[in-house]
Amino acid sequence: MTSTDSTMDERADVTIRCQDTPSVGVKFCDRFSYDRDSVHYAVEAWAPGLTARVNEAVAWVWDSDLAPFLEELAADYRGWDGERTWRTDDRALAVSAVFRSGGHVGLTWTLRPWTNAAGGWDASVTTWLEAGEQMSSFAADVRHFLAG
Template sequence: MRSHIDEPSDVTVRCNDDRGVGIRLGDAVHPDDDAGATHHAAAGRLVNYAVELHAPGMTARLDRVVGWTGEARELDAFLTDVARDFGGWDGARRWHTDDRDFAVSAVFRSGGRVELTWTLRPCRAADGTWTASVTTVLEAGEQMAALAADVRHFLSG
């Protein structure tokens, strides 16, 4: 995985073991900004973004995942906590959006590797019947820390 910002609005995560497997966070919009509201940096603000999962023969996308910036319960905080524990942990750590349509679980593996399983489950869809997941493998230290920083930058816009 090389977490990097393709454009200011995108974060792409690729699996170290299979570069054809990954996710992309993109199309971030802060709807409150359109309304002319003022924000304090420490106070969270609403952010909508798209999540796309891809693997050989599969692509899944949610166009509107709802999140918040500057919140301890958000994706960037989860990834930062995982990065801080580069020495490992037992079991799986889990995070999800309030709507539970986007979720991530992290499992520490031998050799200082972290498996992140990214899951989309469109609860707002009329049928709500599909679920898609991909697993990316990252190094526990610098790669996880870089990913957390990229996601924090992405969410804050």
């Protein structure tokens, strides 16, 4: 299940919650841009006993960003074999997707702030949603969020 929240300045946040365990989720928020070539945003992930945040993931306009990856998953609503993956150039955010019988997609979100620092950490949560309309709606919400 996904939702889009708008604030007073019309900047939307996108939240995805696991349909199996609603206490697990991921939120895209705090979008900003320094130039016309990129969009910067924060990603928050949570589960019982876990809260994690990457303050600055970057989507480049000339690169394959998250929206096309999610749209491809949505287009393959009948399923696929194996795991599909995507990540930001700096590896601050990575997503792996699997398809399970019954028409559900599992998205494992891995956050890795400070990828080059000693003592860095990562955290992962998995959200499950329906491969059809829920996946398509989520992909559209992410595209809208990144487009600003």
